[in-house]
Amino acid sequence: MxxxxxxxxxxxxxxxxxxxxxxxxxxxxxxxxxxxxxxxxxxxxxxxxxxxxTDGAMRIQDEIQDTIHAIKTSETSDFTVSAREEGRKYIEGVQEPTQIIEALANFANVSGASAVLRGNIQVRSSFKNESAQIFGIEIDQHVKVSVLKSQVIEGSLDVFRDTPSGVLIGSVLAARLHLQVDSSILIDPLNQQPARRYRICGIYETGVRDIDKSRVYVRLSEARSLLKKPTGVTFIQLNLNDPYRAPQDALHMEEVLRHSAEPWQEREKSxxxxxxxxxxxxxxxxxxxxxxxxxxxxxxxxxxxxxxxxxxxxxxxxxxxxxxxxxxxxxxxxxxxxxxxxxxxxxxxxxxxxxxxxxxxxxxxxxxxxxxxxxxxxxxxxxxxxxxxxxxxxxxxxxxxxxxxxxxxxxxxxxxxxx
Amino acid sequence: MAENRTIALRCTNLHRYLGEGEGRVHVLKGVSFEARSGDVYAIVGPSGCGKSTLLYLLGLLDQPEEGEISINGQLMSNSDDAARTAARGEHIGFVFQFHFLMLEFSALDNVMMPMRKLGKLTPDQMTDRAHQLLTSVGLGEKTHRLGTQLSGGEQQRVAVARALANQPSIILADEPTGNLDVKNSSIVFDLLTRLAKENGQAVILVTHNPDIAGRCDFTRPMRDGLFV
Incomplete structure (x- = not known):
């Protein structure tokens, strides 16, 4: 010492x-x-x-189109070349989801991809009506990019898979409309099409109130029919092996896929x-x-x-x-x-x-x-x-x-x- | 006989002022002094004549405005703080009037403290030497007592043992018996002088006690900042 x-x-x-x-x-x-x-x-x-x-590590959404500015080759000539990138234009949605999902398979960090078609709807029960959003998904794809299976608190994902007119609704929306599993609801797509009746196969709870009060999952094919969108999807939801690498991957994906890619860090920035x-x-x-x-x-x-x-x-x-x-x-x-x-x-x-x-x-x-x-x-x-x-x-x-x-x-x- | 002994300490023309502004006092007015090894010197004089101020200058605890101080032939008055501190540790032992023991430490620890800093001995050698010194001042049975568990006389004896710990060539004592009764004064003085003489150390002590002063080899009376 x-x-x-x-x-x-x-x-x-x-x-x-x-x-x-x-x-x-x-x-x-x-x-x-x-x-x-x-x-x-x-x-x-x-x-x-x-x-x-719930929402995955990344979303591939709107297609990117560069807008090109034409410049003259010389002051005296009228001949022009398209040379300078002026900005970007986005075309809403993903027009070729299958091709994009195939391309995404080449990214080592991507562990799953699910095409989602989204649209605004009105949900009607015998008790009242509520505004909501429909999410058309392929359930087997979607369970690879989310924990929806563990979020189902009533009913069953398997029943939803096997029921063409089945829906999964959030716990808050279910409570507001006084709905239980096996209840039926009417979904109005707000596009002049008639409302259709669906059966509740499951009630999920993410804990995110905004989602639980508004999101209704249906099969992708049913969503296409309801929203009158035979091709394309709104976005592709991705799961990543290392979600903290999402910003770097997003930049790379935008370059390669020519679609905007939004990492979860950007989406949940606030x-x-x-x-x-x-x-x-x-x-x-x-x-x-x-x-x-x-x-x-x-x-x-x-x-x-x-x-x-x-x-x-x-x-x-x-x-x-x-x-x-x-x-x-x-x-x-x-x-x-x-x-x-x-x-x-x-x-x-x-x-x-x-x-x-x-x-x-x-x-x-x-x-x-x-x-x-x-x-x-x-x-x-x-x-x-x-x-x-x-x-x-x-x-x-x-x-x-x-x-x-x-x-x-x-x-x-x-x-x-x-x- | 004294002429043959080496000069352990010498000061020439020391000047020291204390205080500031209008309260500034010229305490030492050109004091010169030398002490040889093996001799005991008493500096006497009325309060405020500059005895203690001189002692602190000689002990390198303070610095003069003018004049020179040499310890064992080495000029120290102009040296930096580190050199003066090192010289204090190696060449000078202090005994103060109010014991100045570190009261949270045992008598043994107090005596070992200068040795631990100098670091010339092994821990076992330090312990042996501290035991030996405490035995020589009559406290061999109380080595593990804390400072607070010792009487005034015993504390001063520990202070004497501590001053001798590093075998310094100079012992400076500021009224070492000033706070003790007659019996203890005599014990402490005898110890200090006997041990110093045995080791050939120069002892310079400041005292008001004429009996103590009379028993020293040399007495140097001071008045108004000068030896008279």
Whole structure:
């Protein structure tokens, strides 16, 4: 054990109350930082999982047509060439979905593709009418790009597969229209065509309220007939092996397929930004505890400097250098930090686990996802971030009294005139 | 006989001012002094005459405005803080009036502290030497007592042992018996001088006590910042 560390340890343990205060603040600061980051990122991860499982990692939609600007070959000639790209024009929908899906099979990251035809409809039950959207899908394709199978809470996907006039409707829409499995509904395609009757084969719940209150799945062939669109689809929904590579893949796909490709990060930008802001804001809020830990450490060390001026003079008279004095005080901060980070991490990890077991009030959350419990996502990075925040705050706060102690002149102290 | 001994410490024409502005006082007005190894010097004089200020300058705890200080022939008055600190650790031992023990540490730890910084001995050698020094000041049975568990006289004896820990060539003592009763004063003074003489160290002590001063080899009275 180095002499400076030995002295630091004794100085610190002699100020038990002040040291306990600094330590408690460090533990709380580190622990709560871990808890808030784990819960915020837990909900964010769950949201991402929900939207990936519902709307896929990417959508290939409108066809791209470059608009070309003609330029003259010379001032005197009328001869022109089409040379400069002026902009882009989009043609709504995917006209050749089969060819595009075949082409998509060449992308290594693509694990599934499903053609979807979408249109606005009116759903009528014996109770009331509701506006909604019809999603025409090939069920066997769609289960490869979504978790629709696990989202069905009543009825069966197999019955839907085997029933030409079968539909799957969202739980909110079903509740609003007072519908159950095997109920029948009328779907009005809003295009002068007569309404058709369908049977409810299943009720699904994604947890995303906007989807659950408006989306009705039917077979793709039925959607074509209802919407009078014999060819083409609205978009192709993709599942990716690595969804976090979606933005890079989207750029590549746009170049190759000449269709716009929208990754989930772009599609859900507003929610993801909200989660990021929430994570930063909760981090800042909780950092107040770490800041208090820094102030408490500053206070503790400043008190020790004031009380130990004679000891500092003794040490300096015995040959201890200014850097030794600085080290003695910084070691005290390091001891508090080491104990605080270890204890704070245990506290944070334990509290995060306890929170993950807690039921949410009023039966849970629905809206952007559905859960009955707090969702946490505890990663080593949360411990690293919490530790770094505590280290920076406490060490910066400790540097001032440590440097002040080192600047003390031993002659002034023993003469009793130290300022 | 004193002429044959080496000069451990020499200062010439030391000037020192304390305070600032109108309160600035010319405390030392050109003091010159030398101390030889194995001799015990007493600096005496009324309060405020500059005795302690001189002692702190000699101990390199403070710097003069003018004049020179040499330790074992090496000019130290103009050296930087690191060199003066190193010289203090190796060549100078201090005994202060108010013991100045580090109270959270045991007597043994207090004596070992200068040795740990100098780092010339192994941990076992340090422990042995500290035990030996504490035994020589009569505290062999109390080596593990904290500073707070020792009486004033015992604390000052630990301070004497600590001052001798690195076998310095110079011992500086600022009223080492000023806070002790007659019996303890005599014990501490005898210890300090006996151990210093055994090791050939120069001892310079500031004292108000005429009995103590009278038992030193040399007495240098001071008045108004000068030796008289």
């Amino acid at each position: 180095s002499p400076n560390f030995r002295i630091a340890f004794r100085f610190l343990t002699a100020k038990k109350r002040a040291m306990t205060m600094s330590l408690a603040c460090t533990i709380i600061g580190v622990g709560l930082f871990i808890v808030t980051q784990a819960t915020t990122s837990g909900f964010e991860e769950f949201f991402i999982k929900t939207i990936l499982g 929610w993801l930004s909200a989660f990021s802001a929430l994570k930063i804001s909760s981090g800042i809020t909780v950092s107040v505890f770490t800041l208090i830990a820094g102030l408490a450490m500053f206070n503790t060390l400043a008190m020790i400097v004031l009380e130990k001026t004679k000891d500092i003079a003794i040490l300096r008279s015995m040959g201890y250098e200014r850097s030794d004095i600085t080290q003695i005080f910084l070691w005290q901060a390091v001891i508090v930090l080491a104990v605080g980070i270890v204890a704070g991490s245990l506290f944070g990890g334990g509290a995060t686990y306890a929170i993950s077991q807690m039921p949410l009030p009023r039966g849970g959350i629905t809206g952007i996802f559905a859960t009955k419990h707090f969702i946490v996502n505890l990663t080593p990075w949360h411990f690293v971030e919490a530790s770094l925040t505590a280290i920076v705050t406490v060490m910066v706060a400790s540097l001032i009294p440590a440097r002040r102690a080192a600047r003390l002149e031993p002659g002034d102290i023993v003469r009793g005139t130290a300022q």
